[in-house]
Amino acid sequence: MTWRRWKILKDGCHVTTSTLISPECRLQTMIISIANQKGGCGKTTTAINLSTYLVLKGKRVLLIDLDPQGAATEGLGIDMWSLEKTIYDVMIEKANIPDVAATTVIQGLDLAPSNLNLSGAEMELANAMAREYILKNKLANLSYDYILIDSSPSLGLLTINSLTACDMLLIPLQCEYYALAGMSQLLKVVEMVGAKLGNNPKCKVLLTMYDARTTLSKQIADRVRAYFKDEVFRTIIPRNVKLAEAPSFGKPIHLYDPSSAGAIAYQELAEEVLNAQ
Numbered sequence: 112m113t114w115r116r117w118k119i120l121k122d123g124c125h126v127t128t129s130t131l132i133s134p135e136c137r138l139q140t141m142i143i144s145i146a147n148q149k150g151g152c153g154k155t156t157t158a159i160n161l162s163t164y165l166v167l168k169g170k171r172v173l174l175i176d177l178d179p180q181g182a183a184t185e186g187l188g189i190d191m192w193s194l195e196k197t198i199y200d201v202m203i204e205k206a207n208i209p210d211v212a213a214t215t216v217i218q219g220l221d222l223a224p225s226n227l228n229l230s231g232a233e234m235e236l237a238n239a240m241a242r243e244y245i246l247k248n249k250l251a252n253l254s255y256d257y258i259l260i261d262s263s264p265s266l267g268l269l270t271i272n273s274l275t276a277c278d279m280l281l282i283p284l285q286c287e288y289y290a291l292a293g294m295s296q297l298l299k300v301v302e303m304v305g306a307k308l309g310n311n312p313k314c315k316v317l318l319t320m321y322d323a324r325t326t327l328s329k330q331i332a333d334r335v336r337a338y339f340k341d342e343v344f345r346t347i348i349p350r351n352v353k354l355a356e357a358p359s360f361g362k363p364i365h366l367y368d369p370s371s372a373g374a375i376a377y378q379e380l381a382e383e384v385l386n387a388q
């Protein structure tokens with residue numbers, strides 16, 4: 112293995128700041144899967160902006176776009192059709208993460224991008240050996256502090272791969288009436304992953320699109336907190352138009368409007384994630 116750039120850790124152990132490191136020197140990487148089969152609940156918005164603020168707090172972060180819609184890829188200003196290799200090539204085991212990882216508008220934030228090609232992966236992997244652990248294996252020995260995975264709104268094989276790979280499952284929950292309806296299905300899959308596939312991630316719910324003007328948002332938030340207790344982040348993401356506008360400029364909220372309520376909330380979330388370790 113060739114080492115590119117070197118830095119010295121506190122304990123004197125040399126590691127590279129390129130993406131591959133020797134197993135003895137492996138940094139503690141926290142892998143966070145952002146998943147909920149309910150569409151449009153804020154998974155991608157959370158993936159982009161939490162990643163950004165973790166980087167701004169000095170962490171080295173890889174964001175994996177595991178959704179064929181490629182929204183995280185586009186939201187970080189990368190044209191998903193200009194890509195030669197994507198996470199699809201990783202999932203069908205024709206490439207490794209360093210082969211596909213791209214730099215982004217946020218220095219220190221790498222992205223394993225996606226496009227529609229990924230939609231074929233589930234079928235192609237149907238008979239693959241250990242098909243639920245492909246992503247987990249591909250994420251071993253990478254030199255990131257945090258790896259975030261933006262999952263698609265489904266509970267198919269790609270999402271199972273993200274659940275078997277992660278240390279934490281972050282579940283964005285939109286503060287609206289039907290938000291809790293799909294949760295039991297997701298939690299059943301999480302249980303199945305624990306019992307059959309041997310991974311029991313810490314689960315944390317994130318309340319999103321909170322509208323302080325409505326009593327409904329407050330009622331949903333209260334119910335969720337009463338039920339999930341400490342498994343709910345203290346930070347609440349407000350409904351904020353700036354968060355919805357930023358992706359169309361290919362920018363995280365930090366570059367689009369850093370003083371907006373959405374930006375401040377995601378900054379607080381990053382602090383909470385850092386303190387949760």
Ligand SMILES: Nc1ncnc2c1ncn2[C@@H]1O[C@H](COP(=O)(O)OP(=O)(O)OP(=O)(O)O)[C@@H](O)[C@H]1O
Pocket residue numbers: 149150151152153154155156157178182262263264319320321348349350351352354355356358373
């Ligand atoms: N806090 C927010 N305030 C206002 N708009 C938001 C907020 N969070 C997300 N949005 C907008 O809501 C829509 C859905 O958000 P997002 O794409 O993050 O959800 P998702 O769960 O990733 O969706 P999908 O299930 O399709 O992948 C997007 O247009 C996004 O810009």
Ligand SMILES: [Mg+2]
Pocket residue numbers: 154155156178182261262263
């Ligand atoms: Mg999404």
